[in-house]
Amino acid sequence: MQTATDQQAVEAIETRRFHVFRYKRGDKASRFDTFDVPLAERMTLLDGLRWIQLHQDPSLMLRHSCLHASCGTCGVRVNGREVLMCVTDVHDLGLDITVEPIANIPVLADLVVDMEEFYARFPDEHPYVRSSEFNPQAPTPDGIPTYVRYEDCIECGLCLSACPIAATTDRYVGPAALAAAQRMLEEPRGADTAGLLDWADEPDGVWRCHAAFECSEACPSNVNPAARIMALRGALVGGALVIPDRMEDAR
Amino acid sequence: MSQTTGTDRIPGLEERARRGPVLRKGVGVSPSGWFDPRGRTIGSWAFAANRITGLGLVFYLYLHLGVLTMLLAGESMWNDFIELATNTVFLLLDVLLIFGILFHGLNGVRVALVGTGIVPDRQKALFWAFTVIGTLLLVYAAFHVLGGE
Numbered sequence: 001m002q003t004a005t006d007q008q009a010v011e012a013i014e015t016r017r018f019h020v021f022r023y024k025r026g027d028k029a030s031r032f033d034t035f036d037v038p039l040a041e042r043m044t045l046l047d048g049l050r051w052i053q054l055h056q057d058p059s060l061m062l063r064h065s066c067l068h069a070s071c072g073t074c075g076v077r078v079n080g081r082e083v084l085m086c087v088t089d090v091h092d093l094g095l096d097i098t099v100e101p102i103a104n105i106p107v108l109a110d111l112v113v114d115m116e117e118f119y120a121r122f123p124d125e126h127p128y129v130r131s132s133e134f135n136p137q138a139p140t141p142d143g144i145p146t147y148v149r150y151e152d153c154i155e156c157g158l159c160l161s162a163c164p165i166a167a168t169t170d171r172y173v174g175p176a177a178l179a180a181a182q183r184m185l186e187e188p189r190g191a192d193t194a195g196l197l198d199w200a201d202e203p204d205g206v207w208r209c210h211a212a213f214e215c216s217e218a219c220p221s222n223v224n225p226a227a228r229i230m231a232l233r234g235a236l237v238g239g240a241l242v243i244p245d246r247m248e249d250a251r
Numbered sequence: 252m253s254q255t256t257g258t259d260r261i262p263g264l265e266e267r268a269r270r271g272p273v274l275r276k277g278v279g280v281s282p283s284g285w286f287d288p289r290g291r292t293i294g295s296w297a298f299a300a301n302r303i304t305g306l307g308l309v310f311y312l313y314l315h316l317g318v319l320t321m322l323l324a325g326e327s328m329w330n331d332f333i334e335l336a337t338n339t340v341f342l343l344l345d346v347l348l349i350f351g352i353l354f355h356g357l358n359g360v361r362v363a364l365v366g367t368g369i370v371p372d373r374q375k376a377l378f379w380a381f382t383v384i385g386t387l388l389l390v391y392a393a394f395h396v397l398g399g400e
Contacts, residue, residue, distance in 0.1 A: 164287075
């Protein structure tokens with residue numbers, strides 16, 4: 001039986017009000033459900049949504065995997081801004097937190113989008129998995145035999161969600177696919193570079209971008225897709241295919 | 252024996268080819284269409300302002316051509332219009348027009364510099380530089396339009 005003291009303790013627990021996008025196939029329209037979630041120390045957005053799943057609504061659907069911003073599966077929009085749930089601290093989001101699926105990709109259910117639509121935009125030559133590449137020449141710290149090269153893009157779709165042009169046309173291939181093409185051209189490893197440039201040199205390819213740079217702002221992996229698109233354009237107008245390895249830090 | 256190419260190893264290519272290039276839109280598409288102001292940064296605001304000023308300039312072009320047809324109606328009508336067009340409200344609209352021209356033009360130069368790969372990573376710095384230039388030009392123009400010497 002709950003005592004008055006217990007009740008006061010419960011009331012003293014700080015909460016955050018989550019407004020979560022809901023949609024299931026067959027629904028006539030989407031809606032937002034509201035949940036009050038007790039705040040915990042170092043609570044991530046993903047922790048909050050899993051709390052809702054465990055304690056309030058097990059039918060809430062979301063995707064996640066690695067829990068450390070490597071897999072790119074837990075991308076959502078929070079208060080209108082694209083983030084990865086697993087590395088977003090609830091304490092930074094204010095009292096009311098609106099969670100929606102990433103935009104410009106069809107929703108399957110609740111916060112889960114159809115990533116097949118995202119991958120379909122990539123050039124056919126794009127290898128989603130590339131062989132590990134070792135760099136034996138680079139000096140390494142003690143105990144590490146060699147460096148393994150990783151690609152930065154985690155294919156989370158946040159760039160496509162943030163892109164205002166992708167919101168106007170579903171024919172635009174989008175920043176992730178164009179950045180992937182630029183990356184392949186930067187380091188072809190036998191890929192058909194002329195074919196890739198032809199693929200990018202289309203009205204709905206590299207020329208559809210209107211340079212809002214939201215993709216680079218949204219990217220959680222510092223791929224800087226916008227600068228890569230601009231580099232592709234530079235290459236197509238006769239310049240060098242060079243992108244700077246820095247992002248503008250002023251926000 | 253056929254040679255295995257890199258693309259043969261990618262799963263799902265045939266299915267993707269069958270679906271064609273057109274992607275369907277779903278409920279995840281932002282209802283505000285081309286501009287959702289929530290959480291956006293300077294690049295998106297510049298993009299939105301560029302579109303709005305572009306539409307405004309197209310509207311003004313046709314308005315301007317329409318106004319010029321008053322010349323066909325004779326000197327008296329044109330002189331009456333000029334008198335109306337030089338009152339303060341119209342002059343303020345002229346300043347607004349100059350703002351639109353300056354913003355759209357300078358932003359176009361910024362996008363061209365960034366978009367041709369000349370300075371692909373300096374869109375914000377260019378935005379603020381052109382904002383300073385544009386503001387100075389606008390103040391100068393407003394001073395003259397509104398009667399300063």
